[in-house]
Amino acid sequence: MPALGRALIDALKAHGAQEIFGIPGDFVLPFFKVIEESGALPFYTLSHEPAVGFAADAAARFRASISVAVATWGAGAFNLVNPVAGAYAERSPVVVISGAPGVHERASGWQLHHMAKALDTQVKIFREITCDQAVLDDPGRAPADIARVLRSAVEYSLPVYIELPRDLVGSDVPAVERLDRLPADPAALAECADEILAHLKAAIRPVLMVDVEIRRYGIEAKVARLARALGIPAVTTFMGRGLLSDAPDVTHGTYMGAAGDHDITRMVETSDGLLLIGVILSDTNFAVSERKIDMRRAMLASGRQVRIGHHVYPDIPLDALIDALLARLAGHTRQPGNAAEAHPPSTLTLDDAPIQPSDIAAAINDLFARHGPMPMAADMGDCLFTAMEIEGAPLVAPGYYAGMGFGVPAGLGACVAAGGRPMILVGDGAFQMTGFELGNCRRYGWDPICVVFNNSSWEMLRVFQPESGFNDLDDWRFAELAGPLGGDGVRVTTRRQLADALERAHATRGRFQLIEVMLPRGETSETLARFVAGYKAARERKA
Numbered sequence: 001m002p003a004l005g006r007a008l009i010d011a012l013k014a015h016g017a018q019e020i021f022g023i024p025g026d027f028v029l030p031f032f033k034v035i036e037e038s039g040a041l042p043f044y045t046l047s048h049e050p051a052v053g054f055a056a057d058a059a060a061r062f063r064a065s066i067s068v069a070v071a072t073w074g075a076g077a078f079n080l081v082n083p084v085a086g087a088y089a090e091r092s093p094v095v096v097i098s099g100a101p102g103v104h105e106r107a108s109g110w111q112l113h114h115m116a117k118a119l120d121t122q123v124k125i126f127r128e129i130t131c132d133q134a135v136l137d138d139p140g141r142a143p144a145d146i147a148r149v150l151r152s153a154v155e156y157s158l159p160v161y162i163e164l165p166r167d168l169v170g171s172d173v174p175a176v177e178r179l180d181r182l183p184a185d186p187a188a189l190a191e192c193a194d195e196i197l198a199h200l201k202a203a204i205r206p207v208l209m210v211d212v213e214i215r216r217y218g219i220e221a222k223v224a225r226l227a228r229a230l231g232i233p234a235v236t237t238f239m240g241r242g243l244l245s246d247a248p249d250v251t252h253g254t255y256m257g258a259a260g261d262h263d264i265t266r267m268v269e270t271s272d273g274l275l276l277i278g279v280i281l282s283d284t285n286f287a288v289s290e291r292k293i294d295m296r297r298a299m300l301a302s303g304r305q306v307r308i309g310h311h312v313y314p315d316i317p318l319d320a321l322i323d324a325l326l327a328r329l330a331g332h333t334r335q336p337g338n339a340a341e342a343h344p345p346s347t348l349t350l351d352d353a354p355i356q357p358s359d360i361a362a363a364i365n366d367l368f369a370r371h372g373p374m375p376m377a378a379d380m381g382d383c384l385f386t387a388m389e390i391e392g393a394p395l396v397a398p399g400y401y402a403g404m405g406f407g408v409p410a411g412l413g414a415c416v417a418a419g420g421r422p423m424i425l426v427g428d429g430a431f432q433m434t435g436f437e438l439g440n441c442r443r444y445g446w447d448p449i450c451v452v453f454n455n456s457s458w459e460m461l462r463v464f465q466p467e468s469g470f471n472d473l474d475d476w477r478f479a480e481l482a483g484p485l486g487g488d489g490v491r492v493t494t495r496r497q498l499a500d501a502l503e504r505a506h507a508t509r510g511r512f513q514l515i516e517v518m519l520p521r522g523e524t525s526e527t528l529a530r531f532v533a534g535y536k537a538a539r540e541r542k543a
């Protein structure tokens with residue numbers, strides 16, 4: 001029989017994990033020892049637990065499988081709360097494993113170090129931001145608990161929490177079984193698929209809108225096939241930008257209401273048959289709609305249920321639904337709908353003019369046109385809105401939870417899980433939070449390209465509240481910090497310098513490349529400007 005620590009690692013691998021991110025501490029040293037000595041999964045330590053959580057989240061998103069974040073009890077695990085909350089909000093299956101006091105220590109009566117309030121405070125907190133939890137304090141029950149929790153992570157594409165007392169890591173336990181998938185009622189699934197197809201057939205202007213769940217469940221290619229079989233155009237939500245990038249024939253762009261392409265906005269908002277696949281009904285996806293989308297006439301398949309009008313089909317797994325729809329359309333190969341003309345990507349004017357945020361998108365579009373797209377990780381701030389102007393590249397970003405600090409650690413997770421060298425987009429404010437994690441690249445041979453939007457400002461907040469002085473930041477001269485951290489850094493102030501720096505960075509392998517782009521305060525990307533205008537207009541309409 002394997003020891004509990006090894007049984008847990010083998011179970012993680014059997015459920016799809018391909019690496020572990022973490023930071024050790026005394027309550028998790030025995031488990032880290034098993035991770036290192038077993039070699040069962042590659043593992044990477046970073047510098048601060050928020051980065052561990054963001055990196056694991058990004059790895060889960062790129063791999064469409066579970067990922068793992070390991071920390072010590074209390075001081076370590078509580079540092080994971082924010083990234084795990086973001087993963088929960090954006091349906092990313094991060095498995096949180098926290099070391100913990102030994103079963104015998106718990107009975108000591110001492111106030112144990114790292115303890116905030118009580119021995120069960122931590123699991124109570126994680127209950128709010130995970131879909132299933134287990135405290136492995138009984139080796140006899142542990143394999144079944146692990147199997148249950150890991151199945152929940154896979155089935156619901158949500159984070160889960162496992163607490164591992166340090167004195168049980170070596171306890172002999174039976175191997176962890178993989179449980180069968182949670183069943184879907186075949187009759188409900190059939191009735192639901194038939195009803196959706198009937199609505200789409202009756203619609204004059206049907207549209208598919210896709211969001212993050214189609215990647216979480218690994219069904220992007222199936223959804224593209226569905227769009228082709230139906231002959232219906234597909235758009236992504238703001239959060240879903242970068243989805244279906246391998247299916248340009250069916251993808252017609254990103255819906256952003258008043259902030260987006262007018263043709264796409266009109267196509268979505270006048271549709272009489274809107275099928276929302278894996279869509280999160282968040283304000284960032286729909287708050288700047290020009291016309292309120294009549295959700296009563298839309299069909300929403302998300303979170304393992306399907307809502308049509310005023311009735312709900314519970315417990316309908318998204319992948320099973322897409323399979324059922326495709327089965328009913330076998331042999332149908334209608335042409336994709338005649339959607340809005342795809343606008344060619346913006347390109348950069350190579351001159352000595354100062355740089356505006358949308359110039360960065362144009363320069364990256366040019367780079368991708370020359371060398372092919374790179375997987376991208378964007379932080380929160382104008383860099384995220386600029387990313388909406390970059391075409392044809394997979395993107396991970398906190399588009400709904402909107403937590404800063406995600407970008408650089410997510411880029412490190414992408415170095416491991418994205419299948420190609422990543423491009424990171426991050427503002428100076430967010431870089432101040434987690435940008436120094438780039439110092440971990442040298443140990444692991446990672447070499448992302450990191451573009452820092454340096455406007456010495458919390459510019460996105462200034463757009464909403466221009467009169468406030470607290471949005472002014474100091475200029476930290478980030479490019480000069482790259483060398484000591486093991487990379488190459490360059491500061492650029494003109495469009496020609498930007499293009500040259502990107503080309504040079506792309507040609508340089510083996511060291512991270514930091515391009516510090518100096519931007520004037522008060523300037524934003526075209527997309528953010530439209531988003532803010534749309535947001536203010538929507539707010540005035542409601543006032």
Ligand SMILES: Cc1ncc(Cc2c([C@H](C)O)sc(CCOP(=O)(O)OP(=O)(O)O)c2C)c(N)n1
Pocket residue numbers: 380381382383402403404405426427428429430431453455457458459460461
């Ligand atoms: C962890 C965290 N803290 C605070 C915020 C609030 C916030 C924004 C959102 C609205 O909540 S946008 C923004 C400024 C971002 O500055 P920077 O990274 O330099 O990007 P840019 O200058 O392009 O804005 C802050 C502080 C946040 N989203 N996440």
Ligand SMILES: [Mg+2]
Pocket residue numbers: 381427428429453454455456457458459
């Ligand atoms: Mg800034």
